[in-house]
Amino acid sequence: xxxxxxxxxxxxxxxxxxxxxxxxxxxxxxxxxxxxxxxxxxxxxxxxxxxxxxxxxxxxxxxxxxxxxxxxxxxxxxxxxxxxxxxxxxxxxxxxxxxxxxxxxxxxxxxxxxxxxxxxxxxxxxxxxxxxxxxxxxxxxxxxxxxxxxxxxxxxxxxxxxxxxxxxxxxxxxxxxxxxxxxxxxxxxxxxxxxxxxxxxxxxxxxxxxxxxxxxxxxxxxxxxxxxxxxxxxxxxxxxxxxxxxxxxxxxxxxxxxxxxxxxxxxxxxxxxxxxxxxxxxxxxxxxxxxxxxxxxxxxxxxxxxxxxxxxxxxxxxxxxxxxxxxxxxxxxxxxxxxxxxxxxxxxxxxxxxxxxxxxxxxxxxxxxxxxxxxxxxxxxxxxxxxxxxxxxxxxxxxxxxxx
Amino acid sequence: xxxxxxxxxxxxxxxxxxxxxxxxxxxxxxxxxxxxxxxxxxxxxxxxxxxxxxxxxxxxxxxxxxxxxxxxxxxxxxxxxxxxxxxxxxxxxxxxxxxxxxxxxxxxxxxxxxxxxxxxxxxxxxxxxxxxxxxxxxxx
Numbered sequence: 001x002x003x004x005x006x007x008x009x010x011x012x013x014x015x016x017x018x019x020x021x022x023x024x025x026x027x028x029x030x031x032x033x034x035x036x037x038x039x040x041x042x043x044x045x046x047x048x049x050x051x052x053x054x055x056x057x058x059x060x061x062x063x064x065x066x067x068x069x070x071x072x073x074x075x076x077x078x079x080x081x082x083x084x085x086x087x088x089x090x091x092x093x094x095x096x097x098x099x100x101x102x103x104x105x106x107x108x109x110x111x112x113x114x115x116x117x118x119x120x121x122x123x124x125x126x127x128x129x130x131x132x133x134x135x136x137x138x139x140x141x142x143x144x145x146x147x148x149x150x151x152x153x154x155x156x157x158x159x160x161x162x163x164x165x166x167x168x169x170x171x172x173x174x175x176x177x178x179x180x181x182x183x184x185x186x187x188x189x190x191x192x193x194x195x196x197x198x199x200x201x202x203x204x205x206x207x208x209x210x211x212x213x214x215x216x217x218x219x220x221x222x223x224x225x226x227x228x229x230x231x232x233x234x235x236x237x238x239x240x241x242x243x244x245x246x247x248x249x250x251x252x253x254x255x256x257x258x259x260x261x262x263x264x265x266x267x268x269x270x271x272x273x274x275x276x277x278x279x280x281x282x283x284x285x286x287x288x289x290x291x292x293x294x295x296x297x298x299x300x301x302x303x304x305x306x307x308x309x310x311x312x313x314x315x316x317x318x319x320x321x322x323x324x325x326x327x328x329x330x331x332x333x334x335x336x337x338x339x340x341x342x343x344x345x346x347x348x349x350x351x352x353x354x355x356x357x358x359x360x361x362x363x364x365x366x367x368x369x370x371x372x373x374x375x376x377x378x379x380x381x382x383x384x385x386x387x388x389x390x391x392x393x394x395x396x397x398x399x400x401x402x403x404x
Numbered sequence: 405x406x407x408x409x410x411x412x413x414x415x416x417x418x419x420x421x422x423x424x425x426x427x428x429x430x431x432x433x434x435x436x437x438x439x440x441x442x443x444x445x446x447x448x449x450x451x452x453x454x455x456x457x458x459x460x461x462x463x464x465x466x467x468x469x470x471x472x473x474x475x476x477x478x479x480x481x482x483x484x485x486x487x488x489x490x491x492x493x494x495x496x497x498x499x500x501x502x503x504x505x506x507x508x509x510x511x512x513x514x515x516x517x518x519x520x521x522x523x524x525x526x527x528x529x530x531x532x533x534x535x536x537x538x539x540x541x542x543x544x
Contacts (some may be wrong), residue, residue, distance in 0.1 A: 019425070057454055125428035319494060343458045344433075348481075351425050359457050373459065373478055 002298040007383050009164050010035035010290075012385065018353035024388045027355045029173050029379035031223045034287075038226060045279040047122075050273055054252060068278055071285030072268070078288045079218070080209030081235055081326030085267040088234040088241070089281050092122040093200040096219030096234035099271055100196060101127035103244035104165070110136030112164045115193075117142040117150055117179070118369060119172040122362040124198045128167060142168070142368050148175035148324035152183065159191040166195045170202030174361040174377065175324025176307075176332030178202070184226040185215055194240070200224055204381070205303060205330045207296045210235055218329055222280065231280035234271070241267050248273040281300060299382040303331040306380040310389045317396050323370055331380040334361075339394065340403045342374040348399040408500055412508040419512035428512070432484030438486045442476030453528050458482045460529060464536040469497050471507060471540055485514070492510050493533050498541035506530060516541060
């Protein structure tokens with residue numbers, strides 16, 4: 001039985017006051033909040049078995065290694081991954097993307113083309129631009145339709161034998177659009193191109209099976225799904241990861257070191273040089289457990305209800321314009337009110353204790369597409385309520401009046 | 405011309421009248437709306453202040469050892485804040501600007517109502533104002 005008020009008790013931060021009013025947290029697309037079930041795991045790690053992993057023979061190290069590797073298995077199972085060594089722990093989505101970008105430096109040439117979509121986060125644009133600068137490869141962009149979906153016909157016409165990779169997000173952090181990644185992957189594979197899916201936004205809202213999806217690479221961050229910051233993972237098909245050169249040199253990623261030659265370790269250690277964020281990885285596993293205890297079918301249906309309710313209520317605001325009107329959308333709404341600058345709206349909402357994001361959301365190309373300086377973005381999570389949305393609407397009406 | 409310190413005290417007195425943040429914000433919004441029109445030819449990228457979430461342009465001129473500032477923004481609350489800064493800094497000598505100690509922002513409680521991003525933008529504006537003053541001082 002899904003009881004949002006019961007669930008909210010798991011999140012101590014949700015009872016905070018901002019300017020003497022209850023916090024309304026609608027910046028979940030930037031980072032989700034952390035339940036006690038995850039906070040306790042972090043605290044428990046440092047209180048009872050903090051130690052370095054994979055090396056020590058003592059009990060603490062064995063415990064830590066055990067928990068760390070259990071987390072890898074939890075992530076493998078949750079994301080429908082075939083082998084646990086295909087899960088590479090990273091510091092987050094951006095790190096995962098950069099591991100791949102750095103690994104491709106030697107294998108691309110000036111004849112090659114890479115495709116990104118017009119709704120990517122800067123972190124799924126800039127590493128590829130940097131890669132193009134180094135290799136001479138060309139970056140092509142899938143354009144947006146007016147409703148904030150991708151123009152798949154244009155994508156098809158961009159595909160040619162020179163296209164080696166396609167980099168697309170599952171869900172747009174700004175528009176909320178759920179992209180047809182099955183179709184995108186299928187078309188790419190028919191063209192012998194590999195695909196990386198940026199799962200940063202999607203993973204928190206729906207379950208995904210990477211083997212069924214047949215995606216080549218996938219990246220996500222723990223902090224978007226109730227986990228800690230500074231942790232994420234890169235998935236890659238093992239035959240691809242095996243061929244990819246290591247990203248950083250150091251401890252853990254080697255099997256033998258002499259001054260003449262170093263042998264690299266097997267997957268996943270080849271890409272996990274140095275002491276990782278051990279507590280973070282273990283807590284990531286706990287976050288996955290927590291989300292599954294809520295149940296993704298419950299998360300999806302509650303968030304859909306919030307999205308529909310908010311979209312409807314926002315229409316009460318004079319001059320409202322919503323960006324991103326795909327019929328397949330997660331609970332993210334980007335909007336502007338009349339000609340008011342998003343930062344003015346955001347500043348006033350903050351005074352009412354309502355946390356939204358304002359600005360370009362690291363997606364300047366989307367802003368350029370709609371020719372706007374930015375948007376106000378309200379992003380809902382499964383622990384948000386309709387009465388919180390009512391507070392947003394009231395505050396927006398007051399803000400409009402103040403700015404008029 | 406009033407001294408910079410006197411103007412700051414005047415602003416602090418004005419803000420003391422307000423009971424809550426809505427009145428302070430409303431006042432800033434009204435100040436923003438009444439900010440003198442900014443010359444379009446100065447609305448150029450080289451006049452943009454880095455570190456602001458909204459766009460803020462600042463230009464200056466120098467005559468008879470007096471610095472005049474003009475500014476604009478695409479966001480109205482930023483314009484209100486700019487209006488206060490211009491009132492404090494514009495019309496003074498480079499020395500006065502460089503020697504001034506700016507404390508009105510804290511004293512009117514504006515800093516607690518500004519997000520970190522906005523507070524950084526405000527600091528960048530003050531820094532740019534002082535850079536202009538320094539440049540004019542070295543000219544004299």
